[in-house]
Amino acid sequence: MSSPRAIDPMAVVIARPFIVGSITASLGYAALVIATNLSQVYSPQLMALAVLALVTAGVVLFLSTSPFRRQPSFGRTAFIVGLALLAFVLESLAQIGSPHSIYDNWGTVTLALILISISSFRSANELILMTLGACVPAGVLIALTVGDDPSSRIVAVIVGIMPPLATGAAAAAFSRSMTGSLRAWMHEASSAQADAVDELRSEVAGAVREERLELLNFEIVPFLQGILESGTLTAPDSDRARDLASVLRETMVDDAGTNWLDAVADRVEDRDRLAEQLGAEQRGSLTAIIGELQAAGYARPGSIAARLIAQDDQVAGTITIGLTETIGLRTFLAPFFAVAQATLDGAHLELGAEDLVIEFRVARA
């Protein structure tokens, strides 16, 4: 089961301000309702715990949906929704004993805001599951604690679960539609990319062949053709063959000793040539981060160091970039690192005062 975030790393960048807004609105709304209905709070301790549960849900949601982290798991998102539900349960319990109505509760509204916030991070089915998982106990609790007669209880339950059920349905619809659009695009893009790669491969193959012939045609091929035509080998020919072999071997050793990482980093420590085991998308995302940091003036010239070592069946990489400044760097990096997160599973970023360290691991070929 896929989500918009799982398919498109940029979804997290687009959703981020909305999530921050939802968390802020949740906390603000809870504070407002508590302040205006203070007389209905029978147990301040339980209400404090309810607020604590909501704040925890907000903090976990904020951290889990960071562009600098991998997509939150189903368990993590269910935990966040569970905390929001717990906040509602504690809020309801805090009001038992005092005259109150469901219309004075903040718990269902904040639960609704939390549910809509995770729409980009889980599949539609999972969102529906979490919505029902939150609404059913919430509805049971409302039925048990609110209303004096069956009809008012039914109305209270319906009204109480309306915000989370409506936003849960909206979140699921959003996730399903976005996932469908992204899948359709990926299908098209994959076909187009396959054609483009074939074309590219053909162009590059021609260029590589030309370079090879340029290297060989200057001296080596004429020499070998001369030997073939004469049918005999002289002592100077043998010496010449040795010299040419030596030069050719040196050229090939030099060529074999460099790879894409040398073009990106100023210092490379990669004894086992592990950089070559990174795929095009992994290289692209790292190149984009480094290139954009350089272009924007964040990277200190000559400061980019890369170190790749083999650890079991993985390649462990560390890229260190010296910084000229850090103001606004996290925001600047967010979209680039979100992509790196998608291509380099488990990529980790550490932003210090003077340098930025990117750590990643990829499976060895």
Add this chain to the structure above:
Amino acid sequence: MTLVFPAPRAATAIRAALERAFFWLATVMFGLSFLACVAYGLAFPEYRVWLSFPALTGFWAIAVCVSSFQTPRWWALLVLGLAALAFQVLFVSTFAGFTPLIAFEATGATFLISAATIALTFTGALADRRSSGAIGAIVGFGIGQGGTLLGMIGSDRPVSLDVAATVVAVGVVVALQQLVHSNRRAGVAGPAISEADAIALVRREREVLERRSAALVHDTILNELATLATSRPGALPERVTRQIALSLTLVNDTGVAGPADTAGDLTGRLRDVVARQRAAGLQVAVTGDLHAIAALTPERAIALPEAVEQALVNVLRHSGTDHAELVIIAAPEEVTVMVTDNGRGFSESDVGSDRLGLRISVRERITAVGGSVQVWSNPGGGTSIVITLPGEA
């Protein structure tokens, strides 16, 4: 190159997803309001709550109409807007006109009216295809709030701004504007990432092809030069001249990924390699099916015999023995080939950087096509080179 959803297309996709979200949000709200009114009406038949049913049905019908529009005409929107206003007036007046004030406040009628205004706000956002949806949301909220005020006229209900609906409307407008801004921000980064990705792809393709080219040059021209460098002066043996001619043809005519590479009988290549090395003086014992490479993709079926040949050449040149064993283990998911000798062996770390045979012609050739190479050797203990390639999946 498929990493980043292009910003213009993302904007369209987000818009479409929001439309689905708004529709379902409004649908659930209207639906639950309907259920609440049914429960309310059954409990208090004297309050004529049934009058709200056509209003709620009308709201939902408007949401359905609006969601099915591709690009709604202004007059259609005007008609639907006026209809929504009329339904809201009817809905509010149902409660304001027939429900006693105490019941009105206690049973959640205020909440249901707010819910209708909120749902109309989302319906408005759904109808607005010309802006981010913000203008539509404002108009939808205005219709809901206006209908509420009109519906309250003549009743004893206090008339005030619907705070909950107002907060939601402001939140929706801000969120929609923020989405546009966020998508624009992501859109700025997208091309840079796509460009870096494309460059990386070109470099990767070039690297793979350069490795193949280097392996070809190593196995042909460098080999011939080494042969000439160590041959005694005089007439060249026919085997040597034939090999030089073949090598020159290969480096001149062979592309690095062209059709010529994949032409011919691929399955017989491993057999030909063994035959050539036997002719060169190496006694090769074969275990397993030499045609097992039929299970490989064409590029792997080309790379494997070439790598095996270089491994056998290395045995003949460097191991000090003229016996080698070739073991082929074919399974549906992978093909494993092992070249073993009981020669002098070596330590891989002691091999000079200028010794390219194992590195370029075996290891890089195989890793370039997604396989792996393991070398088991120690001085005096013989050598085993294990090449594993995934099957055609």
